[in-house]
Amino acid sequence: MTNAIEIKNGDLSVVVTPAEEDVKKILNHVINELCSQVSVRGFRKGKAPLEVARKYLSQEEINEAYSHTLLDLCFKSIAYDAGVNLSLEGKVAQGAVPQASFAKDGSSVTFTYPLLPVIETLGNYKGIKTDVKAKEVTDQTVEDELKKIAQDESDLTPTEEPIANGFTANCDVRGSIAGVERSELTEKGFDIKVGGVGTIPGLSDKLLGHKVGDNIAADLVMPANYPDDLGGKTVHFDVRINSVKKVVTPEINDELATLQTQYEGAENLEQLKAKIREKQTKDFAEEAENERLNKILTECNKGTKYTLDEARLKDAIVNNQRQKDEKMLSQNGLDLPAYLKLIGMDLATYGNNVYHNTLSQIESTLLRRAIAKAELPAPTADEIKEQFKKFGQDYDKIVAGLTQNLKSTFKNITDEQVKGFIAARVEEIADAVNFPKLRKFLLDNND
Incomplete structure (x- = not known):
């Protein structure tokens, strides 16, 4: 078999043409295989003489089997062709599957791969004005970074205070529709961040102002795009609040400077500020x-x-x-x-x-x-x-x-x-x- 490569309109095509003797071998192989499956009266299946069994085959059967066999052999031909594979290496989209097509006379098979884009004309890359300036380091940018450091050092601490936005409530949640519990909306020990994006939209708002030990009942209409066929349905929730935690953020002082690990070597707040300025610059x-x-x-x-x-x-x-x-x-x-x-x-x-x-x-x-x-x-x-x-x-x-x-x-x-x-x-x-x-x-x- 011979393999010819052509690149055109963003595709790489490989035309595989079997030699005449290959065509004869494939055709003979196909006919023999088909005849081995033919049942002829007076003979065991597949044991009838070839010239007898051949009469029971339609040209359509032979053509279809020939096409499948030829396609398989042609694909193997390019799979083990170093030149073809080198032409495809790094140039074809990942996961691309070639399209196969037969010549009208059946003499060849063409496999077509979509190529990654190829630059035909490279645009200008010199003398371009960007008008970009570096952001200025100011007292405010340093202060913002200090607040971020303090936030990173924050801890969730148990509290008996009424729930407010930013608190995290650990709850037992039971969801039901028309009195029938829904397992996908029921969970014990479920953490809900109040005011955050939750898996049950609207539920966290119902916790505002409540405390540990409170029981809450709420009816919520689920969003139209909610999964599990619950979209648009009204769900009744029974919620018990087991525990509540709030974020405690440390003060910005010398102690924070020594506790934080992002800016090594800072022994006090002024040194931390200096290191922040240096890094921000x-x-x-x-x-x-x-x-x-x-x-x-x-x-x-x-x-x-x-x-x-x-x-x-x-x-x-x-x-x-x-x-x-x-x-x-x-x-x-x-x-x-x-x-x-x-x-x-x-x-x-x-x-x-x-x-x-x-x-x-x-x-x-x-x-x-x-x-x-x-x-x-x-x-x-x-x-x-x-x-x-x-x-x-x-x-x-x-x-x-x-x-x-x-x-x-x-x-x-x-x-x-x-x-x-x-x-x-x-x-x-x-x-x-x-x-x-x-x-x-x-x-x-x-x-």
Whole structure:
């Protein structure tokens, strides 16, 4: 069999053409297999002479079996073709399933894969005005950080006070509809954060002003998007308050400075303030640089032209993410439609969000790689190895293992093809090596 690769309109097609002798072998194999299943009077099943059993087969049966067998063999042909797999490596959307089509005369099979976007024309990435300035460090920004530190050091403390917003009440909750208890709305020892977003909307408000030991009865209409077919129904809740806790936040003083662990070495409040100022000065400058970088890449992306098969690429991206989400949700006893109903989103909106968010990430990566290729020297082998070390991996061992695996999978793979696979597999590592240099280049060449 011969495999021919063609890239067109955002798709990669592999045309698999079997040799004439392969066609004859496949056809003979198919006819023999079909004949082995034929029952002919006077013979045991599958034991009739071939020329006799053949008369009981329709051309439609033969064509269908031939097509299935040819399709399977052609797919195996590309699965073990190093050249085809190298062409697909890192260029096809994750989880993409190829479409198969037969030539009209049945002489070949074409497998078509949706490619990731390809940059046709790279937009401008120099001389872009961003008008971004670093946020100023002030007494107020320091005070806000001190309040956050104090909040992080807060504790939940038991209280006998009447329940107020921000308190947490531990309750036994029983939900029923028309006198019939609903297990999904009944739980003992259930913590309810009053004033927060709860799993039973509106219930926490009914606790305001009550104390430990109180019993509360309340009728609530469940939201229309509530799961378990409870949407829009009136539920009667009986609630007993077992215990109540409130957040106690420490004072901002020298003691807090020594207790907190975010800013090491602070022995009093003034030293803590100084450390906060120092860190905020650095953080605000970095945030401004990140904002500038994002604006530069966004502006560059506006002028960049991509080639892609949007419909097929979207299907591949959304289906892949949906499988991941459904697997994760199933571990929590949910399915995707029920979850989307709970958050008030339909499948179409979910699909559009997944596609556009993923496409944005892909395009950002492509832009950075294209600019780095145009402006920066390629990472050296030593830089790549050092980056692997930072990730706790041994580059030489990974390459040796990959090479061995490639040579055992693809019998006729060349050394150049092995190098191509390795380059594709370490591309993300090369991105990590290039990023600090690329960041500096873009910030230096734009306002």
